[in-house]
Structures are given as structure tokens and as C-alpha cells.
Amino acid sequence: MGETMNIEVSKEVAKPTATTVYIWDMDETLILLKSLLDGTYAGHFNGLKDTRKGVEIGKQWENHIIHICDEYFFYEEIENYNEPFLGSSSEYDDGQDLSNYVFDNDGFSFPYDDSNKRKLAYRHRSISEKYSQGLNKVLDQEMIKIWKDLYYLTDKYTDGWLSSGHSLLEQSLGKNSLSASNLPSDMKLGSISTNNKSINALVTSGALIPSLAKCLLYQLDDVIPANSVYSSWEVGKHQCFSWIKERFGGPNVRFCVIGDGPEECEAAQKMRWPFIKIDMRRSSPCRFPGLTMKMVQSYIEVIYGPPDAEMEEMNE
Template sequence: MDGSVNTSPLPCENLNVYIWDMDETLILLKSLLDGTYAKAYDGLKDSRKGTEIGKCWENHILQVCDDYFFYEQMENYNQPCLDALSIYDDGRDLSDYNFNSDGFKHILDDADKRKLAYRQRVIAQKYAQGLHHLLNQEMIELWDDLYRMTDNFTDSWFSSGHAFLRQILERNTVSTSNHTRCEHINILVTSGSLIPSLVKCLLFRLDDVFSYDNVYSSWDVGKMQCFSLIKERFSGRVVRFCVIGDGMEECMAAQRMNWPFIQIDFRPSGIHRFPGLTLRMVEHYIDVIYEPSNSENDDE
């Protein structure tokens, strides 16, 4: 023996997968547009201001979708994730590829699937780079101002939700109690179509807590099918799943999978909302279904 110390990472024997809904869970948009968010505050919030904020977000989302993410070409075709057509991608260099004249016709034969796969590869690259690599300074300032205005109007719902997601990822440390490493991962399963949902992640500053390959759209296949895909993705590992959302579809799908479900409610009287939701609360729901974790139970 040479006396050296083995510093290689301990194996990830356990995995916690937190499956999040987007709309009316991590971001509030529909409730701003239709006034239900303001109404829940019994006159303390200006409904017209909320609607104006929501319309501004709608305009930003559509503009970014159309200008940078091929949405006009792809809006009638939705996949549950960006990697769904990767087997059709031949790895061609796309640096000088003309997406406006490649004959993409939505016939969805193998040739069109390859062209779709090219677009999805570019979308993944742009997502990984972030909007600061796409937008000009004027657009970035408008975006920053709108985010701050929205976060202030919603009493820090957006920033506290993001902070909670960051806190989950920061748990990816070695447990000194049982000498194994428990990995934590955030996955988004949204009922919206994939491209606008990815753009929402970018605009609402969620791209650092959801990588593009952890964003799923249930628009065509439903939440249950997405949950099944995620379960299969992590087969062979010791996994504890937890679903956090506001709707009945994810609630019922979680029940069918026998996964814990946490109901988010934006009303001031809601038990689970932002700010307010803590890791201790989430861990409690997980422990009801699974064996209690031996590590990190003291996290707030």
C-alpha cells in the first residue's frame, strides 16, 4: 500500500426526486391574469395591476418563443421532453444550418423527425446558455424590472420558490451519519407545451434549478405517463419520489404511483405556499410513504 487516501466520491446509494408542477405552483400567471390571486386578498391587492403584470409576461413569453425557439415552426408538435427525438439526430454541425429553408413540413417521417431533433438540440443549447446570451441589454432590463415587480406584487412568491429549489440541490452533500451520499434532484412536469414551458423556466429564472433534460411536458401524454417515464428513468436505484403541485391531475397521478403529494395553495390561508414551505414539511410527507431518512432530517 502507498499510504494514499481515497478521495473519490462516495456512491449515490439513495436518490430523492422532487417532481414539481409549474403554473400556479412555482409561478403565478393564470391567477394574475384572471384576477383570482388578487381576489384572494380581499381588496389588499390591485386586480388590475395583477392582470397588467400577467399580460406583460404573456407578451415576453410569446416573443422569446417566436424569436429564439422556433415556436412558429413547432407549436403544432409537442414532445414530452427535448431528448425524445435524439435517436434521429445524426450529430450534424448546425452552425451554418438554415432552419427557415430546410423543408420541414410536419409530415413526421424520419426526415422531418431529424429536422425536429436538430431544432430541439439547438433549443437545449440555448437553454443551457441562458437568456443573457440571447437578449439585448434593453430586453434584459425590461425582464429584470418585470420580475422584480411581479415578485413584489406576489410577496416574494417567485424568489422564495427559487430559493427553496436551490436549497434542495444544495443538499447534495456527503452524509456523515451513514457514510453514503443521498442525491437530490428537481424535475419539472408541466401541463403546458414544452417550448413555452422551457421559455418560462428561463424568464422566471428557474433554469439554474431545472436543467433542460429535467423538464417534461404532459400536454399530450398526461401527468401519469410523464411520472411513469421518470420512474423508469431512475429504475435500479433506491428512489423516494415527492410530487408538489396545485392541480388534481398531478394529485391523482401521484396517488396512483403511491408517491406523496403536497398541495400548493396561493391563498393567504394556504398551508403550503411560498414563502412558507420548508424542507422539514416536505420530508415529513416523504417519510409518511417511505422509510424515514437517516440523514438531513434537521434541515429547515
């Protein structure tokens, strides 16, 4: 009798559960920048928002992004070597210890041969390590205060757009976390705590290095790991989505795309994935604050059906 009960329990524990991969756009979705700079965001409030204040906030963010890129992310050196993701040059990384490596004297330059690809891979590894440490380990106390004050100022000006977006990313990962040892092997570098039932990835039309800097500055690094940030700058969003499907896809994996632009909408349609369009207008529920996990799940279920129904179908 005891053995039978144990078998039943183990079967229940082993019951398959769905994994959801959330693919987020960055600009004008998780963060606001362009719409602050050009006054579009303030324009939706019919004079209730100070447009000049929004422009000033946007300019401050631009300065911070440039500072992080140039001072810590080698951007002046690698600006012309935009890669779609940090791991794209990992095959050239021989694993050399970089703790005493002098990047300024390694002769990194054109042509883009194997030697320079290895030096680029070193830089990408260094960026990934800094990303996983977070800006609190990189910036001095004065800069940390300036940066955090700007974040809170922006969040107040936008009625909580940044914090509510971050909260939704946290909710997408679930509250019950498991250790990194339970994550897929390619998620461990710069990974975040998840319940292993959901994954956040980011696909942005911006260049990779500035996008990683934005993730840090807008405090997204604890919900999106460095190796899950993709730049569609040169390859297009459909190609990035295809890589993500190849990386995370399986018989019991769902995908959902959240963004504001036509390119990610078209790419999601080609992949036959649900797409949630972020709409900045005050009357729209698909904005921040406003969008909820219940709403997100409703979009997913239109394509995939309810999770329980899927499980019953799998177990038949």
C-alpha cells in the same frame, strides 16, 4: 492497524445515501400567471392587492413568453409538433454541426416523416443549447433589463412567491455541489450543479416549448435542466411520472410531487408517491413564501420513513 483503519474509512465513504427526485408542477406552483390574469391571486387578499395591476403583470409575461417562443424557439414552425420532452426525438438527430445550419431554408414541414423528425430534432438541440446558455446570452441589454424589472415587480407584488420558490428549489438540490461528471449520463446535457443526492424535474400540462420559455423567463433554468422538463399536454402526467421513474428510479430513490392540480395528485397516488398540494390561500403553509424543506421532508417520510431508518434496513 493502519490498513484496518483505511478499510473502515472506505466503508463509511461507500455507505449508500438516498436520492430524492422532486417533481414540480409549473403554473400556479413555481410561477404565477393564470391566477394573475384572471384575478384569482388578488382575490385571496380581500382587496389588499390591486387586481388590475396583477392582470397587467400577467399580460406582460404573456408577451415575453410569446416573444421567446417565436424569436428563439421556432414556435411558429413546431407548434403542431408538441413533444413530451426534448429528448423524445433525439434518435433522429445525427449530430450534424448546427453552427452554420440555416433553419429557415431546410424545408421543415409536413408530413412528419423521418426527414422532418431529424429537422425537428435539430431544433430541439438548438433550443436545449440556448436554454443552457440562459437568456443573458440571448437577449440584448435593453430586453434583459425589461425582463428582470418585470421579474422583480412580480416578486414584489406576490410577496416573494417567485424568489422563495426558487430558493426552495436550490435547497432541494443541496449546497454541496459536485461536478457534472458525477451526474447520471442523461443529466449532463444542460445539467446543473447538484450534490447528486437530489434531482429536480418539472412536469407541466402546458406545451413543451412555451414551458421551456417560462423556465428561462422565470429564472428556473439554473435549478431545472432542459432535459428534465416534461409536457403532459398529450400523454398525461401519469405517463410523464412513469418516464421519470424509469429514468431515475432505483432501490434507494425517493420521489415527491409538488403541484396544485388534481391530475398530478391522482398520478402521484397511482405511483404511491407523496404529494404536496400548493394552496394559494394566505392561511396555507403550502404556498410561497411558506413551504420549507422541513415540511417537504415530513411528507416524504410519511411514505418512505426516516432516511436513517431506511439505511439501517438496507444494511441489515
